[in-house]
Amino acid sequence: MLDKRSPVPIYYQLEELIKSSIEEGKLLPGDSIPSEREYAELYDVSRMTVRQAITNLVHQGYLYRIKGKGTFIQNQKIEQRLQGLTSFSEEMKSRGFSPSTELLQFQIKKADELILHELQLEGPQEIYHLKRLRLADFVPMALETVCLPTLLLPNVTENIARGSLYSYVEDELHLQIDYATQEIEATVANAEESELLKIPKGSPTLTIKRICYLENGVAFESAKTVFRGDRYKFTVDVKRI
Missing domain, CATH: 1.10.10.10 (Winged helix-like DNA-binding domain superfamily/Winged helix DNA-binding domain)
Known part of the structure; x- marks a missing residue:
């Protein structure tokens, strides 16, 4: 009362x-x-x-x-901490959700200059170009575009792309993922994002651009992920320096 x-x-x-x-x-x-x-x-x-x-x-x-x-x-927001590097699948499972992936695009193509720079490649080089809709309990949560170097990560298939890429890298290829650099930006949903994420066009979204590295310092992933602003929030602990 x-x-x-x-x-x-x-x-x-x-x-x-x-x-x-x-x-x-x-x-x-x-x-x-x-x-x-x-x-x-x-x-x-x-x-x-x-x-x-x-x-x-x-x-x-x-x-x-x-x-x-x-x-x-409102559906309560998923709180994701930015201290550790986890995959979408790992994050959702840790919160009791069932993760799944809808593979929207799977291509092998030549990397453009930006991707060559981000993945530290000397061209010309081919990459896997993936577009994936990430879901939790069958609810669209994020739209992800991923570029991977084919020479470093051979034999990626559509079936692998529907699962956890980080698990494939570590468990199948026996490579150790170490760290990532990330940029977070407040954005709004465009027409495609609106349709796929089931939110009105112009809705708030959070976009993370990430370059992920192996323990030897080699970049193996360039990714852009657009998260629903109504379902996600990110937290980070900061210390005065």
């Missing part, structure tokens, strides 16, 4: 009350919440107070509004 004698603002108390109901599973993704009027009458507060609490939860990603229909519980 709300404590009107508390120095904590009423809107914040209501915000935390709704948030707790979501986190405890009392309100499930897709459920509608009571209207502003119903909340105002239930807790004897102003509709403006209710509106502020709900708006804050929309901005935080707990709720979403549909014009003319109401406010609903």
